[in-house]
Amino acid sequence: MKPGHAVAAAGACTAAYVVALAWADARNQVFAQLPQVLAWMPSMAGLAFASYLLRYLRWRWLLSRAGHSVPWGPGFLGYLSGFAFTATPGKVGELVRVRYFSRHGVPTARTVSAFVYERAFDLLCVVLLAALAIPALPLFAVLVAFVAGMIGAVVLVAARPAWLLRSAACLRRCGWPRVSRAVRALAMGLAGCRAWLHPLDLGLSLGLGLIAWGVVALSFAWLLRGLGIDLPWRDAVSLYPTAMLAGAASMLPAGIGTTEATLVALLALQAVPIGLGTLAAVGIRVATLWFAVLCGFAAIAVLEHRRGPA
Numbered sequence: 017m018k019p020g021h022a023v024a025a026a027g028a029c030t031a032a033y034v035v036a037l038a039w040a041d042a043r044n045q046v047f048a049q050l051p052q053v054l055a056w057m058p059s060m061a062g063l064a065f066a067s068y069l070l071r072y073l074r075w076r077w078l079l080s081r082a083g084h085s086v087p088w089g090p091g092f093l094g095y096l097s098g099f100a101f102t103a104t105p106g107k108v109g110e111l112v113r114v115r116y117f118s119r120h121g122v123p124t125a126r127t128v129s130a131f132v133y134e135r136a137f138d139l140l141c142v143v144l145l146a147a148l149a150i151p152a153l154p155l156f157a158v159l160v161a162f163v164a165g166m167i168g169a170v171v172l173v174a175a176r177p178a179w180l181l182r183s184a185a186c187l188r189r190c191g192w193p194r195v196s197r198a199v200r201a202l203a204m205g206l207a208g209c210r211a212w213l214h215p216l217d218l219g220l221s222l223g224l225g226l227i228a229w230g231v232v233a234l235s236f237a238w239l240l241r242g243l244g245i246d247l248p249w250r251d252a253v254s255l256y257p258t259a260m261l262a263g264a265a266s267m268l269p270a271g272i273g274t275t276e277a278t279l280v281a282l283l284a285l286q287a288v289p290i291g292l293g294t295l296a297a298v299g300i301r302v303a304t305l306w307f308a309v310l311c312g313f314a315a316i317a318v319l320e321h322r323r324g325p326a
Contacts, residue, residue: 053299056242060303063235068096068311070228071134074221078130079122082211086120090322093315094120098131100312102305103270116319128205133212133221136170139163139264141225145233146257149250151282159261170206177207233257236300243296245288255282256300270305 072095079086086094094116101109114127143163150156173180180203188196212221230253237252245252259278263271276297283293 050295052243053239053295053302056239056299057303060235060239060300061307063231064304064307065311067228067231068099068308070224070231071095074137074224074228075130075134077220077224078133078212078217079117079126081214081217082126082129082208084120084122084126086117086122090116090120090319093319096311096315097319098312099308100316102308102312103272112316119323124201125204125208128201129208129211132170132174132205133209136167136209137221137225138229139166139261141222141229142257142260144226145229146254146261149248149254151251151255151258151285155262155278156258159258159265162265163261170209173203174206174209177203179203180206229257232304235303236296239299239303240296243292243299245283245286245292245296247286251286255279258282259297272305276301 069092072092075095076086076091094113097116098110098113101112103109111128111131113131114124117127118124140163143160146156146159180199184196184200184203187193187199212218233253233256236256237247237249240247240252240255247255256279259275259282260271262278263275266274268274276294279297279300280290280293283296284290288296
């Protein structure tokens with residue numbers, strides 16, 4: 017992957033997001049209330065960065081258990097680089113990490129394995145946090161079914177990678193070598209997830225994931241309090257994870273639009289005005305999604321500067 021692809025993708029998503037914000041502002045005067053949120057941004061961004069660090073500790077643990085030692089600084093920057101591609105369907109663009117971890121001897125298949133393993137545990141952790149106080153039972157049931165289906169598919173293909181390998185061979189015979197290589201790398205990556213089925217790896221991955229995503233969920237609850245939205249803590253903490261699941265199920269890049277709309281709808285069920293709910297939704301997304309994209313580009317800039325032209 018080339019960094020220029022990240023710039024184009026993020027630019028398109030950012031433009032679409034700004035247009036959506038302008039439309040929301042015309043209807044609900046969102047921007048007029050932005051000063052209420054700006055004061056909370058540094059603290060929320062700090063909490064988001066702490067969650068990135070916790071998730072990197074999990075990533076580093078997985079690589080070390082697989083026999084790969086990566087220097088702390090370049091490793092963390094390599095992990096952050098994936099966030100530049102956060103706004104891609106299924107966050108698949110985060111596999112740009114292959115480019116940077118390969119410099120430290122980590123094979124492509126192993127990076128893919130860590131990515132898939134991490135995504136599966138992220139889904140599980142977010143479901144558990146959303147279950148603290150289910151705000152909308154029908155929606156939650158659909159989202160749980162989606163997560164169960166995704167994790168089940170990962171487990172099934174990881175147990176029988178030959179299915180994907182046969183598909184890769186077929187694609188190669190049909191004259192699509194690049195797609196064939198990608199499918200083969202995915203098959204080997206999924207198969208590699210079996211290396212971390214030890215109870216210690218499972219427990220640590222779940223624990224660090226719960227803490228990392230719990231910090232983000234708490235930051236949203238904290239923002240709600242700052243905006244004068246008084247909800248029980250369990251209800252407030254469960255809202256953002258539920259919206260994140262809805263965004264993932266939509267298959268839109270980073271759940272853009274779907275996550276925000278779900279948050280506004282869930283807050284409306286709590287008698288929160290649409291304008292205020294939109295402000296809260298935009299605030300948490302700026303402090304998480306767009307801050308992550310910014311961190312990703314900063315990491316890529318540092319890594320590419322150190323390496324020179326690829």
